[in-house]
Amino acid sequence: MSVSRTLLGLLETKAQHGYTLRRRYDGWFGTSRPLKSAQVYATLQRLGRDGLIELAGVTSGEGPDRRMYAITDAGVTELERWLDEPEVPDVSATRRVLFAKMVIAMSSGRSAVQLLDRQRQAHLARMRDMRALRQRGDLLAQLDADFEMYHLDADLKWIDGAQARLDRLAALLGESGAPSSDGWRP
Incomplete structure (x- = not known):
């Protein structure tokens, strides 16, 4: 801001x-x-x-x-x-960090499934907080909560999509230890 x-x-x-x-x-x-x-x-x-x-x-x-x-x-x-001037859409720092954590976890043999499950729970808890704020808050608080909830929902969809691709990502990371040939860079 x-x-x-x-x-x-x-x-x-x-x-x-x-x-x-x-x-x-x-x-x-x-x-x-x-x-x-x-x-x-x-x-x-x-x-x-x-x-x-x-x-x-x-x-x-x-x-x-x-x-x-x-x-x-x-x-x-x-x-x-x-x-x-329209705001340039930007991937939030949370999503960039989450993506990096997922790739690092997988490349080091840790469970990306557990990481994504914990993150999903954190997002759902935050959504509950935003729903409560939306119910008790004034109009500005409601609009602010809506904005955050829509972004949290998008993050949850990304988490679900990422989890569905973990096997393919693991195979890609397992081949070279780091992504390379199909768009990934070490």
Whole structure:
């Protein structure tokens, strides 16, 4: 997720303090990974340096002064560019790691079946958590849970497909110890 572009989006409606931006970000997007204050202020500093936001005022009160930030015209242009640009589909890190674990397990004589079964159980447990969140959460939490559940479902289909091909993969790995001739590389 692009924290900087998301903060620009939050600033588009009105100028805000860093604390308010962090609170809004965490409320909408940070359920699994809240922002740290230092990350917010470092990001705001970079956005300011790049001319995408500007200081809109300083509020004094108890404690340190609070800076108010506003999006600039260049910031709006960058936000529009980001919103218009489709996200490039990417295989998640989980799937890349799972694939690597499966191949390494098999090439070293370990059980890929057990590995895939454990992973399936972990995915199913996460899906149960997402179903519970979907039932008790607000609309944003429900949409977030749906997104994750659909991806977990795709992972489960991959696990099933991989498990169906384990014998062929074992034969391929057994021939040379590492895949090579038909698209695999050592």
